[in-house]
Amino acid sequence: MTTAIVWFRRDLRLADNAALAQALAVADCVLPIYIHAPEEDGDWAPGAASNWWLHHSLAALSESLARRGGRLLIRRGPSLATLRELIRATGAAVVCFNRLYDPARRASDRLIEQTLTGEGVDVQTTSGHLLVEPWSITSQSGSPYRIYTPFFRQARTRITVSAPSPVPRKLAPPPTRIETLALDELDLLPRIRWDTGLAKTWQPGERGANKRLRALAEKLAAYSKERDMPARDSTLRISPHLHFGEITPRQAWYAIQQSRAAVRPGLIRGAEILERELLWREFAHHVLHHFPHTPNAPLDERFNNFPWRRSKTLLSAWQRAETGIPIVDAGMRELWATGFMHNRVRMITASFLTKHMRLDWRSGARWFWDTLVDADLANNTLNWQWVAGCGADAAPYFRIFNPVLQSRKFDPHGDYLVTWLPALNCLPPKYRHAPWEAPPAVRETAGFQLGKDYPPPILDLAAERNAALAAFRRSRGLSK
Ligand SMILES: Cc1cc2nc3c(=O)[nH]c(=O)nc-3n(C[C@H](O)[C@H](O)[C@H](O)COP(=O)(O)OP(=O)(O)OC[C@H]3O[C@@H](n4cnc5c(N)ncnc54)[C@H](O)[C@@H]3O)c2cc1C
Structure with a gap:
């Protein structure tokens, strides 16, 4: 035997x-x-x-x-x-x-x-964790990719996915004399129960993962138009399931191909975008494999000595959702309550931390690491460096999200904002994105007091944007 x-x-x-x-x-x-x-x-x-x-x-x-x-x-x-x-x-x-x-x-x-x-x-x-092994793809010169699009093109041609294998029907039990710990002995649950929101939001395990995956076909039609809108439930929310391997990217890829067969408006576009997103995950693993120092240091060495600001006050305001910038605070509250944050809002909160606050991206990455249920070393590192401008395929340093404009664009009625910041509910939607801009008469009619119901902005967005641009230019040796 x-x-x-x-x-x-x-x-x-x-x-x-x-x-x-x-x-x-x-x-x-x-x-x-x-x-x-x-x-x-x-x-x-x-x-x-x-x-x-x-x-x-x-x-x-x-x-x-x-x-x-x-x-x-x-x-x-x-x-x-x-x-x-x-x-x-x-x-x-x-x-x-x-x-x-x-x-x-x-x-x-x-x-x-x-x-x-x-x-x-x-x-x-x-x-099983990836669609393509990170070492199996290289550029024509034999070096690893640092830019996503050529990686995507090559990876896309490598993927041939057949039907995933089913659950084995029967297993023999191990001999009873073999000792095991009880799960509780691992002491993984918090002693102070802050996890009720997580339990309401998620069903960890293969069954919960498959439920999310089964929703793929329905979500695909709206995915291309709505995936950036945090108030809509339009993305798959499979990232923690993928991280813990409760489903494989191959099952997700296969489900996309199955859905492609049903010809419905928007579906093909949605399927293409979703494939690109899944391959971002592969790209993140490719970069981590070839540049294993990146969780702790920037890929772009010009950032090694970047003068990040040191401020516990700013960091703590960001962590505690007390920045006075609604879209940032709403995202940080969603994170705290559910262990998740919508991707668009992750970009906005990360940009605010690294550009307007000019705090080191590593302090943000650490906070996400502790609070996200999908915390993943490859994805978290790539995305934080991407936003900060110091990583693979990074956003150019002069692209600094204006959090108020982003909020107006992707949450036009402020629905996401009021879900997480109910104090803003009394304001007319157009003022929810920047309550300090609401005229005194509007605030009075709404019964809203800035500083009491919700804090004023912790910093001046325009001034900090200019200061960030100047710091980024200096770090590259540019005078203008
Ligand atoms: C600052 C920052 C930190 C992040 N940290 C993490 C992290 O620790 N773990 C994590 O899994 N994702 C991280 N992401 C990527 C992204 O936000 C999540 O993967 C996505 O929000 C998961 O939601 P979903 O499953 O509904 O995504 P969908 O839109 O339904 O996409 C399906 C899958 O594609 C993959 N995917 C989508 N977008 C990205 C992306 N930008 N990068 C890599 N893979 C992607 C994910 O596996 C995702 O589950 C981060 C993004 C930012 C901007």
Whole structure:
């Protein structure tokens, strides 16, 4: 009898799971294990919102395995020692796992693979987290891409997706003498319960992920027109499910191709844009793979000595949604309440932090890391550097979002604003974006007091924009 260990990490699903399928193909006894070892993520151990998600996703995985006769073993790391101990105890000859791409995990996975292989164990690593392996695509000169469009063109031609593999029907339980921790012993849930909003918003686990994916066909028609409007529920909201591997990008890609077949207005355009978005995720992993220092340092070295302002007061106002700029504060409240923020608003809040406040993008990236349920090292790093202007395919330094104009354009009636800032509800919609511009008579009629019901802007938008432009020009050695 052959025993195989399936080591679950950020692939908390049974369907389309290459590592699980591989183990089932080569062994008659399959041992699923999750090893908790946040220290193996180096500087980037999961934050509080990710831990909340992880707890619930592990519970869902454990239940799915049990329903099929299996049992999820839960242990604490170090991973290598735990795997060795399990191999010794069970006589397992094979270890299967899906690859991860963060620098710290890549290094520890390499060591684990080499060590176990040296000890005669058959280690089989598989791909599932991405559509294309980050090292498999290079420019004509053989170097990694730093610009998205040529990456997209090449990656697009590489993707051939067939129907994802289904959930295995039956699993044999591991011998009962093998010990496991109870999930609660991992202590992943917050002691002070700030997570009620998260629980109302999300259903972590494969089932919740599939519900979101099933909505894809309906959402596609409006996606191209409405995906930038934060008040509309028009995007897929699958990013945390993808991060924790409850669905694969391949399942998402396949669902897009299936939907393309139904010819409805706007659908093809929506499908094309969504493919581009999924490939941004691939691009982020490509950049992280080739430039593993980027979570902690800018890709563009001209930013190494950029004079970021140091101000705990400004940072804290941004974090606490007290900047007095409604679209920024609404986004930060959405983040705090739900562990998520709409993509357009992420861009606006990140631009406000790095350009108007001129605070280091790393301080914003850290806050997102702790508070987002979809916090993902590749995506978070690429996007923060993109907004700050110091990363791959970055926005030009002179493109500074005006948060008030963005708010008027993408939330014209202020519906998103009042969802998160109910104090603005009494103002006529056109003044919700910039309450300080409302004439005194309008404020009085509305019964709205600036400074009491909602703070005035923490800084002067026009003056800070000019100061930012000057600082960015200086850092590039430009006089004008
Ligand atoms: C400052 C900043 C920080 C971000 N941090 C993260 C992060 O930590 N984790 C994360 O998953 N995304 C991050 N994003 C990207 C993006 O905001 C989210 O992926 C998106 O909002 C998820 O919502 P959705 O699933 O409804 O997206 P949809 O519009 O439905 O898109 C489908 C999928 O495509 C991918 N995608 C879409 N836009 C992007 C993008 N700009 N970059 C990379 N992939 C994308 C995501 O996997 C997403 O789930 C960040 C963006 C910004 C501007």
